[in-house]
Amino acid sequence: MSSWNTWHDHPRMVTSPYVDWWLMQHMLGSGPQPMQMVPALARMDEFHALHDSADSLVALGSDPATFAPGTAGEWPVFPVSQSAANPDYLASLQGATGWFPDQGTYPIITKDTLVAGVIDVDIGLGHRRFRSADGSSRVLASWQQGTPWKGGPPHLPFGAQLMQNDINALLACHSSGDLTRPLDQEGFNRAAGLVDNDRPDSLRGLAGRTAHGTHVMGLVAGADPVEQASFSEKVQLLVVNLPPATAYGEGGAFLDYYLVYAMRWIVEMHARITRASGLANTPPLLMNISFGKQAGAKDERQVFVKEAQRLSEADKILGQAKFNAILPAGNDNLSRVHSRFEVQPDGGEQTLDWRVSPDDGTSNFVEIWVEKLLNPGTTSAPVQLDVVPPGATPGTFKQATSGQITELHNGLGRIYCDAVPPIDGKSVRFRYLICLAPDLFAKGGKVGAAAGKWQIRVRNADVIAHTVRASVQTDQATLPGQSNARQSYFDDNAYQMFEDTGRAADTFAYFSGADAAPDLDTGPLVQRRGTLNSYAANRFVATIGGHRQSDGRPAPYSASGVGQAVHSNGRGGPTVTFPSDDGAAHFGILSDGASDGSAVAMQGTSFSCACATRWVIENWLAGRFDPQSDSPDLCTFLKEGPLQVPRPDKWWDAPVGREKVGRGRVAWQPARPVERL
């Protein structure tokens, strides 16, 4: 087994080490599909909706030839499928006064409207529960990010946009010209770019039985257009259909950029619609983003979180819609993907076993973060790393500095060392990103990185103790429906997998009559605590875990926080939980299926998150909460939920841990058109 070469400088063309790794593995033309580089919108540091936000973007350029490594600085770009990318995106922004055109045609809303922004995948726009009594769509505008580029609005970087009148025209076209008549759903979905059978890498979820985004949007805003006419009229939608997971890169690295674009698009579109409608007071905006990934800074150093911070600050500056985003806690609680430990000063060491599965056709990533904030300008990493391949003997620790890499022979692995600052640049935190090539290459007989037990050895080179967190990154398949992505995990003999009863062990046991929730997460190395979705482990968004409606048991898969905010903008657990399962034999909760009129059960915190969004909307309708208000703000109001909603009598009298449920469990989910047996 080959060993790592010495740490050396590695001037990068691109900002993200994930993108840099992706470029080394695939280049633009030889990956699963041809790709085109698109500027990451996060570079638009001075954010002003309706104002001159395009300038800094245009200045970046898009020609990789102009960005020679080490000469032109870093390039904040990410690869997008060439078939979906707008080839003239940057040129179209030359001379523009904002991202969106001033003279666009925007739908009109009334002052009594709440706009729910839903960012998800496979959202069926034609469902009757997303339409008004006259059959017209309640979706004010939608952006299908993964749809092939067919000459859409020039400001759109990729995909296709449908405004409300476009959707209504398509609905009419596939309803014999009458919006109240039955819809040819398959024809509509294809015409709207929601289902595409022409490409192997395209979305087809709506052609199946269940569709994640449709289920989510059904919970957030689905309503009978006649029987719940008032709700339908007042709650309008802005929808972003994300591209298929295969577009996010193998470690989900590009999802951040798609989400940033999606959030900006919703905020911009909301502002444009508000202005076109001539409203003096901005109608409230709630965003449901039932997405996430595991590894990351879990603070504002992360691309997504950085944008959430910007947006949450921009609303105060610009007086526009308040940034209210609700995200799931995540479902990785039992996945053994998180470790947090302390290494003692002056050479203290710790070893973490990392299992990489055979037959894995995708890269594997582990992020290692030193928790302590260090002074800006610190370049020497306070801890050192030695990553031992299966069957190899440990190497020697060597000092790394920010910007350096070390590599395995033949490009089978690379470790990046970076000192990562937040927006204000007042500190840095050190991150190592370990990248391993797939262990299986389908063609060419190329030998991959070895599967088996890798060992990550950490040594403290500092004179003070350091707390270190390691997270396995979420793994993504390279084509829809493939099972070639295998989630690697940490392994530790002291990790308790099961309770004595045989039940999969959660962070805490759930015992009636116990004084406090018995702690089962006592392993010294691999912990459930800290598995929160890296997009949701911050105070800029509300974070929703899941519990079981029948007896109140926290969902075992629902991720746990570490118990306290590690940094000022972090969070120690979810805000609250909402139902994500109906009962022990009734996995998941019911909402809209892929076919209009169908109801299906889906399980996970994506759906408890959607319940929370709906609960906030219902409270706005009842006049109990204003999302535009700071008192209480969204998180504070959600925290009142466990007190507002009565605790069901049938729940066990069992204590729960704050790391799992935050301020408590809200026993509420939207009314549903059918009941389970």
Place this chain on the structure above:
Amino acid sequence: MIQESLAGYWDPPTGNNSFDWDPDPDDLDYLPSNRRIEVVLAQILSRFTIESDAASVTVKCDGTKICTIQKPTLPTLNTQMKWLRAYADLREDRSTEILVQSEEIMSPFSSVRPFDLPKRHVTAEMLTLTQEVAILIEQQVKHLCRSPRPVEFSDRVMPMLDTPPHSTYPSGHSTESFAIASALSMLEYGETPGESLSADRPIFHLAQRIAVNRTVAGLHYPVDSAAGAALGCSVGSALAFIASGTPLRSFSFDPNANPEADFTRAALETVIKGKSSSKTPAPLGILQKRWVKARGEWLRRDGRDPDTGAGV
């Protein structure tokens, strides 16, 4: 009563039919498939010999070496146990196909190349024959290489299926899968195993997956699969040699050369390249007729001659 009432008076040989009777000894069309296989099988097996010494087993066809595999040492198998641990993580993903393949492995191949159709019944028969030959040879080789199964090393393997009583090395599933793939690639494409793998033919990827699935199930080490690949390719190639005179090829594998090795795609390439032999062919007539029929069942689109496999 029906004979008496309809036949009437009967006094043979008076009134007997008159016909010619000069059966072709190479013609087996008159037999049902299973009987044909029984007739041919015995004759085919007489062409093989198996020899063993302390360190290796050698299989010969018509006196020429076609496969040599070294016997694994206990330390080698002990080292290989790490792969049993690693592959156990795939059980949930693979369980359905593993259970199917524990019963039979022909249908996975026919789903890739459709030989389970009436128009390809001779191909199906040739592949059944190939598997029969592979089983009989592999059991001999297993006995001579007798090696302990993974469960002997650890009670944590907990295989998904009952562990068979015979030797772990070489893997029977691997031997049979690669024998079938080799015979099929010769019938349809006229390609050696190495050529088919280079051409990215899915049947060899399938053979590898069937073999690896036995490691996932907790029954075999990767070296069992690699040895089975060498043995299976040699059996499939030898069958083509016996049937149609295509050049013999020899294959080999040494599990102790790299005890750490997994049975990956790259490792497979090394094993199944093989070496050609100049052995003079002596086709078995009764097999040759059926083999030619089987070749004719595949529509050629690449200009190759259906009888010889030669390029045009």
